[in-house]
Every structure is written in structure tokens, then in C-alpha cells.
Amino acid sequence: MDQFWLIISKPDNVPIVLMLLLVGFFTWLALSEARKFDKARAEGKTVKEAAYGDEADYPERVTVWPFLVREEFLAAIAMTIFLFIWSMALDAPLEEMANPNVTPNPSKAPWYFLGLQEILVYFDPWIAGVILPNVIVVGLMVIPYIDPNPKGSGYYTFRERPLAITIFLFGFLILWVLLTAIGTFTRGPGWIWFWPWQYWDTHAVVAETNVDFSDLFFGISSGSFTGSLIGFAVIAIWFPLIMALPLIFRKGRELASEMGIVRYLVFGNLLAFMLALPLKMFLRIFLHVKYIWVTPWFNV
Amino acid sequence: MDTDALKKEITKGQLWRSVMRHDVEDNPRTRVLKVMSNVFLHLHPVRIPRFGLYLKHTWCMGGLTFFLFLVLTVTGTLLMFYYHPTKEVAYADIKYLEFDVPFGMLLRNMHRWSAHAMIISVWLHMYRVFMTGSYKPPREFNWVVGVLLLTLTMLLSFTGYLLTDDQLGFWAVTVGTNMARATPLLGHEGPFAELTGASPYNDIRFAMLGGSVVAGNALLRAYIWHCIALPLIVAMFIAVHFWRVRKDGGISAPQ
Incomplete structure (x- = not known):
């Protein structure tokens, strides 16, 4: 446990602890506000009545001066005090002078990129470090254009947009925040998994024999032409499969017709990208699969 | 000289008015003007939904x-x-x-x-x-x-x-x-x-x-x-x- 305390009390890791607490708190806040709203709606109240609660007869609009300006002023003062206390209590880290000949183990990116660094365990750098970050940014940008649901604008609700919120929470809480925490707190020397009670031993070795997908399931060498073809087939099936799955259900078909073909294709592809990560994590962790598709030029 | 009179003297003066351009009494009109006549505050609208x-x-x-x-x-x-x-x-x-x-x-x-x-x-x-x-x-x-x-x-x-x-x-x-x-x-x-x-x-x-x-x-x-x-x-x-x-x-x- 001493080791764990050492890691979370590192000055640069303190913000992650703070971030985890804040994300937890705000997730609770958003979902409890949503539950309150949904309950009121179920009782037959209008959106406005449900959102405003017992303050429904208060004025809907207020003047910025003094109400908003006062609040901004107070927020700025509170943040300033918080920063001063933080800065007096904790010094910014400064290690020894940069030395290209001494590689620290583990070598870690800044904490907000550790989720991406964690993905490097499961995918080669060209996917984990280049393709996926770009897909994340583009995927976030297109959210407003692929969400056909006009409801739930300007208030917290779950029932009016369950799909959008579920996907976002999965992406944000699990694939981003949790992976960042894993990359920070459990990955020690050699990027080996260490539990909080374990000591980060620089000489630790984990014996792990990885196999490729076609070797494991078909006994065909992944480097062979047939093996490569099998790998390609898995990827080629994965994307249409994820896109087709919702269409089995009536609600999925309704969603698709509401979205139209282009929106649905974009949505389906992004979803397939997103779900490929937990799938590959599962294959890697439990079946020790390294690559699904091996080619002379790149591996997936 | 009482402070109210002094305040009035200052806020009616040329220097004050050249900077502030509006009265200081708190009324709906000055609340609007305070936001509209200030380059930093006018990033805001004059009124916002109470939810904001x-x-x-x-x-x-x-x-x-x-x-x-x-x-x-x-x-x-x-x-x-x-x-x-x-x-x-x-x-x-x-x-x-x-x-x-x-x-x-x-x-x-x-x-x-x-x-x-x-x-x-x-x-x-x-x-x-x-x-x-x-x-x-x-x-x-x-x-x-x-x-x-x-x-x-x-x-x-x-x-x-x-x-x-x-x-x-x-x-x-x-x-x-x-x-x-x-x-x-x-x-x-x-x-x-x-x-x-x-x-x-x-x-x-x-x-x-x-x-x-x-x-x-x-x-x-x-x-x-x-x-x-x-x-x-x-x-x-x-x-x-x-x-x-x-x-x-x-x-x-x-x-």
C-alpha cells in the first residue's frame, strides 16, 4: 500500500485523484437530476414544470447585472483562493535535467494522455496513437449531427435519451476516465499491471505468450496468406455486424429510418470503432490474442 | 458635506460620465446599461434564463x-x-x-x-x-x-x-x-x-x-x-x- 500512496500523492497525480472525485460527483449529480426530472414527467408534468419544480412561478429570465456578474465574480474569487492554497501546499514537480541516456521505467505521457497510452497495450501505435485519437475527436464533433433525438435539450433527463447517454457514459467513464486511472495507478515498470498493494518491482517479468487470432482459433499461421485473409474477414465482418445488429430490433429500425442512411453509417462505424476497443481488450486479457489481422504492412 | 451629495457630485461630473456613461442608481434601466456599455460585460446578453x-x-x-x-x-x-x-x-x-x-x-x-x-x-x-x-x-x-x-x-x-x-x-x-x-x-x-x-x-x-x-x-x-x-x-x-x-x-x- 505504501507504493500506492506514493503514486497517488505524486504532485502530478493529485489532479487525477481530484478529477476522479469530481467526475464521480458530477455523474451522481447529473443522474439524480435526471431521475427527479423523469419522475416528474412520469407524473404528467410538462417539461418546464418538471425542470423548474416548485419554482415554476419565478421569473424565467433574470438580468445579468447583478445576478450573473455577481456569481462569476464569486466563482473567480473561489477559484483563485483554491489555486493559492493548492500552490502553497504542493510544489510542481521538477526532476533531474533531461537526459536522453537515462530512460525512466515506466516512461509515461502526461496524465491526460494515459488512457491513450493504456490502449497501446491492445493496439499498435498507428491505431492507438494516431487513428483512435483522431476518431475520438471526430466522433465527438459529429455527435450533434448523428443524434436525431430533438428531446432533452436544456435539462437533465435519462428516459428521453437513454441510448445517447448510455453510449456517452460508457465512452467517457469507462474508455476514457477509467483507462486514464488504470494507466496512472496500476501500470508500473515495463507497463506491467500492479495492484495497489503490490510493490513496483523494476525487475518484474510477466511470462505471457501471445498468439494471433487465426493461430488460436484455426491453427493457421497469421503470417500466411490464409491467416491474413481470416484476419481481414474478421475486421470486414465486424463493422457491418455492429451496424446490422440494431436493425434486428424494432426500435433499432425506427432509429435507423429516423437517422437516414448517411447518419446511420457514420454512427455505426463510430460505434464499431468504439466497441472494437473493449473487444480487443477482452481478447488480449483473457485469450492472449496479440493481432487479429496480420499483413506485411501493418497489423491490427 | 454628506457622502450622498459627494457621490452625486462625482457621478454627475464630466470625468465619471466619460467613463461610465450611465447613472448609478439601481433600476432596470441601469442594470441593462451596465452590461451594454461595458466592453467586457457585453460578452453577456442583458438577460439570461434563470437556469443559467x-x-x-x-x-x-x-x-x-x-x-x-x-x-x-x-x-x-x-x-x-x-x-x-x-x-x-x-x-x-x-x-x-x-x-x-x-x-x-x-x-x-x-x-x-x-x-x-x-x-x-x-x-x-x-x-x-x-x-x-x-x-x-x-x-x-x-x-x-x-x-x-x-x-x-x-x-x-x-x-x-x-x-x-x-x-x-x-x-x-x-x-x-x-x-x-x-x-x-x-x-x-x-x-x-x-x-x-x-x-x-x-x-x-x-x-x-x-x-x-x-x-x-x-x-x-x-x-x-x-x-x-x-x-x-x-x-x-x-x-x-x-x-x-x-x-x-x-x-x-x-x-
Whole structure:
């Protein structure tokens, strides 16, 4: 446990602890506000009545001066005090002078990129470090254009947009925040998994024999032409499969017709990208699969 | 002379009126004028939905992100007085800042913790905007601008990481920029690098670092991106972001 305390009390890791607490708190806040709203709606109240609660007869609009300006002023003062206390209590880290000949183990990116660094365990750098970050940014940008649901604008609700919120929470809480925490707190020397009670031993070795997908399931060498073809087939099936799955259900078909073909294709592809990560994590962790598709030029 | 009369004397005078341009009595008219006749306050509309005041609705995260950007601009400018972006003295400058410059350590701490806080607040701002569905029409494009600002915030922090020229920054940036090697077509270890002839001396990582390793040129490039280019780009997008909040119908509220 001493080791764990050492890691979370590192000055640069303190913000992650703070971030985890804040994300937890705000997730609770958003979902409890949503539950309150949904309950009121179920009782037959209008959106406005449900959102405003017992303050429904208060004025809907207020003047910025003094109400908003006062609040901004107070927020700025509170943040300033918080920063001063933080800065007096904790010094910014400064290690020894940069030395290209001494590689620290583990070598870690800044904490907000550790989720991406964690993905490097499961995918080669060209996917984990280049393709996926770009897909994340583009995927976030297109959210407003692929969400056909006009409801739930300007208030917290779950029932009016369950799909959008579920996907976002999965992406944000699990694939981003949790992976960042894993990359920070459990990955020690050699990027080996260490539990909080374990000591980060620089000489630790984990014996792990990885196999490729076609070797494991078909006994065909992944480097062979047939093996490569099998790998390609898995990827080629994965994307249409994820896109087709919702269409089995009536609600999925309704969603698709509401979205139209282009929106649905974009949505389906992004979803397939997103779900490929937990799938590959599962294959890697439990079946020790390294690559699904091996080619002379790149591996997936 | 009583204070009320003095106050009146001052606020009716030419000097006061040339600056303030409106009465000081608190009435609906002056509340509007106070916002409209002030260049900083007029970023706001005159009236906002009451929901815009509720912390449980806004989490205050957008405003705090902007405030942290201002704190970072001020502390960053002060840090620039004590810092030379060269391999010879960069690390010594940080030591000098920590041990010799009055309040230097406090200044550096403020800058670093504000940067971390800004990353967190910008994530939480996005989280809030998603959870209230505030990206929905007519606010789609402002969400796109917001995602760009989020990305730029992380790049700002990343470029600042190298500037201390210590092991922490050096290896974090080495790990980060090594990813660029694997860029398809454009990186020398990426798929199809042989088609474009990408090598360690001409690929996209070389362009980022100004060399094949993280060294003096990388320090200078990080410094220029961090202190000039990215803040300017971010400031421009912030202007667009704020302007669009108003043009797209103000802060979202239940309709």
C-alpha cells in the first residue's frame, strides 16, 4: 500500500485523484437530476414544470447585472483562493535535467494522455496513437449531427435519451476516465499491471505468450496468406455486424429510418470503432490474442 | 458635506460620465446599461434564463475554464520574463525561478496547477453540455468549436510539459511524439512509409520536433507553440465560442 500512496500523492497525480472525485460527483449529480426530472414527467408534468419544480412561478429570465456578474465574480474569487492554497501546499514537480541516456521505467505521457497510452497495450501505435485519437475527436464533433433525438435539450433527463447517454457514459467513464486511472495507478515498470498493494518491482517479468487470432482459433499461421485473409474477414465482418445488429430490433429500425442512411453509417462505424476497443481488450486479457489481422504492412 | 451629495457630485461630473456613461442608481434601466456599455460585460446578453445561474445546472465549468485560461495567460506571461527556451539554460532558469525569484515557486505552481485544473474543467464542461443535451440544434456547431477547444487545451498543456527540460517533461514528450512515428504514410514507422519515403529525417515527427530527437529545436518549437501560436488560436476559437453561445439562442434551458 505504501507504493500506492506514493503514486497517488505524486504532485502530478493529485489532479487525477481530484478529477476522479469530481467526475464521480458530477455523474451522481447529473443522474439524480435526471431521475427527479423523469419522475416528474412520469407524473404528467410538462417539461418546464418538471425542470423548474416548485419554482415554476419565478421569473424565467433574470438580468445579468447583478445576478450573473455577481456569481462569476464569486466563482473567480473561489477559484483563485483554491489555486493559492493548492500552490502553497504542493510544489510542481521538477526532476533531474533531461537526459536522453537515462530512460525512466515506466516512461509515461502526461496524465491526460494515459488512457491513450493504456490502449497501446491492445493496439499498435498507428491505431492507438494516431487513428483512435483522431476518431475520438471526430466522433465527438459529429455527435450533434448523428443524434436525431430533438428531446432533452436544456435539462437533465435519462428516459428521453437513454441510448445517447448510455453510449456517452460508457465512452467517457469507462474508455476514457477509467483507462486514464488504470494507466496512472496500476501500470508500473515495463507497463506491467500492479495492484495497489503490490510493490513496483523494476525487475518484474510477466511470462505471457501471445498468439494471433487465426493461430488460436484455426491453427493457421497469421503470417500466411490464409491467416491474413481470416484476419481481414474478421475486421470486414465486424463493422457491418455492429451496424446490422440494431436493425434486428424494432426500435433499432425506427432509429435507423429516423437517422437516414448517411447518419446511420457514420454512427455505426463510430460505434464499431468504439466497441472494437473493449473487444480487443477482452481478447488480449483473457485469450492472449496479440493481432487479429496480420499483413506485411501493418497489423491490427 | 454628506457622502450622498459627494457621490452625486462625482457621478454627475464630466470625468465619471466619460467613463461610465450611465447613472448609478439601481433600476432596470441601469442594470441593462451596465452590461451594454461595458466592453467586457457585453460578452453577456442583458438577460439570461434563470437556469443559467443554477450551479446544479451549469456546474460553472465553462466559466471556470475561461477564468483558468486568463490565470494561465497572466502567470505564463510572468514566467516568460524568467525563461529562455534553450537547452543551455532552460533547466537552470526553472531552478532560478524556484530558489531565487521572489514568489517564483508560487508562480510556477500556480501555472502548473491551473493547467491541470483547466484540463479537468474543460472535460467536465463537455460532460455537462452533453448531459443537458445542449449540443442539440441550433447549437450543433458550437459543440464542434468546443471539441476543438478541448483538443487545443490538451495540446497547450502538452507543449508546456517539455519546457522545464527535466526528465519528467522530456520523457513524457518523447513518449507522446513517438506516436507520430507510426502515422500511416507520414511517419517513418507507420504503415506504407516506404510509399512516401518517410524517414526519421523527413517525417511528421521531424516536423514536430525540428529534428529526429527531442532536443534544442523541439524545445524552441514547443515554446513558440505554447506561448504564441496555440494561445492565439485558442483565443480566436474562444471568441467564436462565446459569440455563438449568444447567436445560437443563449445558454440552454428547458423550453
